[in-house]
Amino acid sequence: MRITHNMMARMFTGVLRRQTLAMIVQQERIATQKRISRPSDDPAGAARVLSGRGLLSGLEKYASGIQQGKSRLEFNEETLKLLGDLVRQARRTAEEKSAGGVSAAERALAATTVREIADQVLQLANTRFHGEYVFGGDRRDVAPFVRDGEGRVTYRGAGGAFLIPLPGGAPIAVDADGRNYFQNEAAGGVDLFAELDHLIAGLENPDLEEGTAWIRATLDPLERAEVQLRNKRAEAAPQAYRLQATEEHLTRLRATVQAAIGRDEDADVAQAIVELKSLQVAYESTLAAASQILRPSLVDFLR
Amino acid sequence: MTHLFGVLSTGTSALLTQQRAINLTGNNIANVNTPGYSRQRIRLETATPVGTAAGLMSFGVVSRGIERVYDRYLGIQINAEASRSGRWEAQQAALERTEALLDESGGGGIAAALGGFFGSWQDLVLKPGGEVERTVAVAASARLAEAVRSRYADLERMRRELDADLESAIEQVNRLALQVSELNRQIARVELGGETANDYRDRRDWVLKELAGLIDIQTSEAADGQVSVSVSGGRPLVESGNTWALRVEPGADGHGRIFWPDLDGALTDITASVRGGRVGGVLAVRDERLVAYRERIDEIARGLLAEVNAVHAAGFGLEGTTGTDLFVGSGAADLRLNPEVAEHPGLLAASASAEGIPGNAGNALRLLSLRDTPLLRGGTATFEEAAQGLVSLIGFDVQQARAQAQHTSDMLGFLENHREAVSGVSLDEEMVNLIRYQAAYQAAAKLVSLADEMLDALMTMVR
Structure with a gap:
């Protein structure tokens, strides 16, 4: 086969072009620290990275939702605990003031205390979290418990729950129906507000005998109201546990997904540098060889 | 004929022919980097022999013409590969932009x-x-x-950009087709006189390769040396001195389509049948x-x-x-x-x-x-x-287009290397030829001066 200078020149330019291209690829990896800068660098890897990012953004949303859910549960817990204390206080007052030998004045004083307790209970039942009524069910925008014209506390809220979305499963539903906490006589519950009103009425009854009977009649319902609130508190415990467990799981999952994205996307910089070095050596020796081989020809020797 | 003047005329023919050979070598050297140039070779023959007392004898050397060294089959292969390479390169470029x-x-x-x-x-x-x-x-x-x-x-914008690519590529196709027909005419004119139109043929081969890089073509050479070029499975683009100018007109979806005009000017849509060259690549990406x-x-x-x-x-x-x-x-x-x-x-x-x-x-x-x-x-x-x-x-x-573009351009490079091996100018070879022709020239000059001396001797005898 005849070999001409043009063939050698063409071969050298082809090799040099390929070598510079390979060096640019490695340089880009080092500069961006990324193995995948565009989909064609690794189409399957690029799709995995994208899917990982989507998953990650979803997980982060779930995590922030769980954070909100946790503070909602803690808030409920505190509120219910306070309510329980108040109910207990009212019951103790009822116990003390239903005993014999309590004067009308003492009872009147106790009535004021219980009235304050009743006001505080109503206030707590209308409590808001992040601007939404906690015990109004789906009616989160209006105070759920109001005193009507006759002084009776009625429920204006609705049924419904506070939903905390969880990945790949049913959401956690925190009961937000105030009736289940404070009323719901139909289902054997106790109307806390009515009982407190009864207690006040008993304490304020000028007929001490009758008053004692009225006060005594509230003792059992008040205890049941306390249990009712305690049961609701207990309901939250497994939910809180599930949130905690899910959150821990999410934290681990996020780390795993992030690591997976990194494995696909991140460049092994050390390896890239080593490859760049060896490419440089090859490139420089090609240049040296080209300058050695291409220059001389027979012309140089014809003198 | 075995007289002294015979020696002189032998020397003259040798001088002239070697000089022509040196000229040709010079031309080869001058065109060492001309794209598409095929090295040329002088065909030397002994002069027609004449009967002498000593028997048949020829006096001197003649050049029987100048031929270009090339492999016609290689040209066809290069054109086919240029079509493939053009297609994948266009596809790679367009897809990388899309990416x-x-x-x-x-x-x-x-x-x-x-x-x-x-x-x-x-x-x-x-x-x-x-x-x-x-x-x-x-x-x-x-x-x-x-x-x-x-x-x-x-x-959609990318598709419109490719419309512009398509139009400029078709414009180029038409321009190159005109060049082919022009070269066809020149080659026919030169070769009618029995010469070989080496340089025109080189140029035409080069233009055909460019054309193949733009659109897939079929070529055939007629006896008179004229090449006909057709596109889209047999629709003529160039036939001897005539060309058919392809047109790009917007189709139903507003994107340009390629039309081939027949002799009556009726347009045929050939878009779907163009698969190769830059045009084929642009169409594959766009459509x-x-x-x-x-x-x-x-x-x-x-x-x-x-x-x-x-x-x-x-x-x-x-x-x-x-x-x-x-x-x-x-x-x-x-x-x-x-x-x-x-x-x-x-x-x-x-x-x-x-x-x-x-x-x-x-x-x-x-x-x-x-x-x-x-x-x-x-x-x-x-x-x-x-x-x-x-x-x-x-x-x-993109990955596939890149790999294919690389592969086809490697193939094209391989074929062009082969062409270079056959037709390329080797400076070393030309240098050796130069020495050969120079030595022959010097020897022929010696012959002439020898004849001169002999004539001189003869003349002195007469005096």
């Missing part, structure tokens, strides 16, 4: 917008009546519609790949319009409205957030029932569940997976 256009690695694409969209509904589940949450969800929905629409528009990507995006848009709208319409907004579409439009081209919803975020139907307003999040939860439901690509991919699939599809296409 950059649809780049999602910065997080600004459809996949990221889908993530943002579903994420905003996740917030709505927690606080369905929240003003901020609703505003964010409206913005995220608008961003998603915008991302889908603008990616779709980007692809196949980009259309496929567009369809993927359109499928996402149709999914949003059908599935997301169906769920959304079943829910209730803050004012008790129901049956509201979240997205409007007919596909990716005009996908938009319902302008009423954009105006009134309260229309977002988070509640599953009219009674549940504003705190019920049942419908928001249902909409959120669409995120993980495989609704697209025949029930195999979720919205986000469909968007990711598009990215990897483009990636694979």
Whole structure:
């Protein structure tokens, strides 16, 4: 086969072009620290990275939702605990003031205390979290418990729950129906507000005998109201546990997904540098060889 | 003839012929870097022998013409490979541009917008009546519609850019076809006189190779040396001195199509039959790949319009409205957030029932569940997976085009090396030839001066 200078020149330019291209690829990896800068660098890897990012953004949303859910549960817990204390206080007052030998004045004083307790209970039942009524069910925008014209506390809220979305499963539903906490006589519950009103009425009854009977009649319902609130508190415990467990799981999952994205996307910089070095050596020796081989020809020797 | 003047005339013919050979060598050296140049060789023969007393004898050397050293079959192979290489190079360039256009690695694409969209509904589940949450969800929905629409528009813009590529390539095809016909005429004229039109042929081979790089052609050479070129399976582009100018006219979808005019000027659409060269590559990207990507995006848009709208319409907004579409439009081209919803975020139907307003999040939860439901690509991919699939599809296409472009250009390089081995000028070889011809020239000069001396001697005898 005849070999001409043009063939050698063409071969050298082809090799040099390929070598510079390979060096640019490695340089880009080092500069961006990324193995995948565009989909064609690794189409399957690029799709995995994208899917990982989507998953990650979803997980982060779930995590922030769980954070909100946790503070909602803690808030409920505190509120219910306070309510329980108040109910207990009212019951103790009822116990003390239903005993014999309590004067009308003492009872009147106790009535004021219980009235304050009743006001505080109503206030707590209308409590808001992040601007939404906690015990109004789906009616989160209006105070759920109001005193009507006759002084009776009625429920204006609705049924419904506070939903905390969880990945790949049913959401956690925190009961937000105030009736289940404070009323719901139909289902054997106790109307806390009515009982407190009864207690006040008993304490304020000028007929001490009758008053004692009225006060005594509230003792059992008040205890049941306390249990009712305690049961609701207990309901939250497994939910809180599930949130905690899910959150821990999410934290681990996020780390795993992030690591997976990194494995696909991140460049092994050390390896890239080593490859760049060896490419440089090859490139420089090609240049040296080209300058050695291409220059001389027979012309140089014809003198 | 065996007289002294015979020696002189032998010397003269040798001098002239060697000089011509040196001229030719010089021409070869001068054209060492001329693209498409085939080295030329002088064909030397002994002069017609004459009968002498000593027998048949020839006096001197003659050049029987100048021939170019080339392999015609190699030329045809090079043209075919140039067509393939041109196609894949054009395809690679166009796909790489598209890849950059649809780049999602910065997080600004459809996949990221889908993530943002579903994420905003996740917030709505927690606080369905929240003003901020609703505003964010409206913005995220608008961003998603915008991302889908603008990616779709980007692809359409890319197709229009390729229209311009196509037009300029066809213009070049027509220009090169004219050059071929012009060279045809010149070659026929020169070769009518029995010469070989070496340089014209080199130029024509070069032009044909350029032409093959633009569009797939078939060539055949007639006895008179004229080449006819046809495209699209036998429609003539050049026949002896005539050319058919291809035309690009917008088709039904507004994109340019290639038309071939027959002798009466009637146009035939040959777009579908062009597969090779730059034109073939541009067409493959414009009419196949980009259309496929567009369809993927359109499928996402149709999914949003059908599935997301169906769920959304079943829910209730803050004012008790129901049956509201979240997205409007007919596909990716005009996908938009319902302008009423954009105006009134309260229309977002988070509640599953009219009674549940504003705190019920049942419908928001249902909409959120669409995120993980495989609704697209025949029930195999979720919205986000469909968007990711598009990215990897483009990636694979670019990778394939790049590999093919590399392979075909390697093949072309290999064939051109072969051509160079046959037809290329080797300076070393020419130098050796130069020495050979120079030595022969010097020897011939010696012969002439010897004859001169002999004549001189003869003349002195006479004096």
